[in-house]
Amino acid sequence: MRTKRQAATQPAGPGTAARLPAALLAACTAACAVLAVGAPPARAADGPGEAFTITDPRITESSGLAASQAHPGVYWTHNDSDDGPYVYAVDSRGRTVATVTLRGVEPRDVEAVSLGPDGRLYLGDIGDNLGGKWPEVWIYAFAEPAELRDQTVDATRYKVRYEDGPRDAEALMVHPVTGRAYIASKRQGGGGLYQGPEKLSPTGVNTFRRIGDVPWITDGAFSPDGTRLVLRSYFSATLYRWKDGAPSEIGSPATPFQRQGESVTFSADGRALLYGSEGKGSPVWRAPLDADQLPDTVKPLPSADPAAPPGSAAPPSGGGSAPPAASSSGDSSGDPVDQAIGVLFLAAVVGAVLSLRRKKRKD
16 A cells, blocks of 8 residues: 655654764765665575566556466556556566456455466455555455466455455465465554455355464465465565464564565465565575475475475575565574674765875875
8 A cells, every 4th residue: 555654763863864974874875875775686486586577667556466366477457546457467577468457446445466276367456555444355356367468357355245244455375275365454443354255246245254363464375285375564474374364473574675565476386485575676695495384285395405304495506695684583682684784884884084084194
C-alpha cells in the first residue's frame, strides 16, 4: 500500500548541523547515503542476493509476487492502486514478457497475487486505505496463460466479507493443495489470519473467518507443497509450518532491507524466498532457505564440506553475497548490518579527521 513517509529523526537542537565540522558532516552524509541505497551484490545461481530488478517503467508499485509453475523463471506481479486491471509476467532478468488485462474489471486497491492448484492466478483486490471501511472486497481469478504474450482474459469475481467487519489487508494466500484462500489483515497493533470457505463461490458472499493472530503484514505466500507459510512486513518476515489447516511458527528467515517491502513468494522449487518492493526499478531479492525452513518435500542440498553436520545445506558457489538482512533467527550480536554500519561510520570519521588534519597543515 502506498504511504507517505516523513523523516523520523530530529536534529539535537538549533544549529547542530552548523556546529559539526564540514568534512565530518559530509562524510557522515555520504556514509548514510551508502547505507540507504546500497550497491547490489553479485549473486550465485542458488545463493542469496539480488535476483533481478523490475525494469518496466509501468510497474512502479509492485505490491504482489507469485512464482509461475507453468513458466520456469517467470514471476507474476501487479501495481497497487491507481493502475488498471493489469497483471505482468516478469522474467528472471526483470523484463516484462507478458501483460494480462482482465476484461471488465475495475480494481480499487489490488494488493496480492497467488497461484492456486487449479492453475489459476488469484488477484486480491483487498486493500482498504480508509482503514477498514469497505463493506466488501473482491478476489479475481483467471487461468494462468499457457502462452506468454499480451492478452485480455475473462476473470471470475468473488465477493468477500469478514465475519467481524471490514478490514484492511494486503496478503492473499491460496493453498496450493486444498485451493482454500486465506487473507492476512493489516493493522499496526497486529492483524488476523482469515480463512475463506472450502471453495469460493462466484455467487453470493464468501465469508472469511478469523483463525489466528498475525503481526503487521504486507504480503504472504505458501510453499509449492503447502507445508510452509511465510508472512512479511516492511522490514521482517515470519515463517510457519502449515499442518492440518493451521500455522505453527518456525522463526524469522533472512529479510532484506528494502525501500518499501510489499511482496514475497517462494521460488518455484521451494528452496528460497523472493522479496519485492514498491518503487520504480525495484529490485527483487533471493534468500535461500535451510534446515527446517525448507518445505517438507524439499531435501537439503548435500554439503560440500565433509566436516559439516548431516543435512546441512551446501554453501552457495560463485561468491554470491547475502542481501542486507533486516532480521534473521538466532543471536543478533554479530548481525552483518550492524557490522556494516559500524565499519562505514568508522571510515567516515577517520576520513573526516584526516581531512581536517590536512586542512590545518595547509593553514
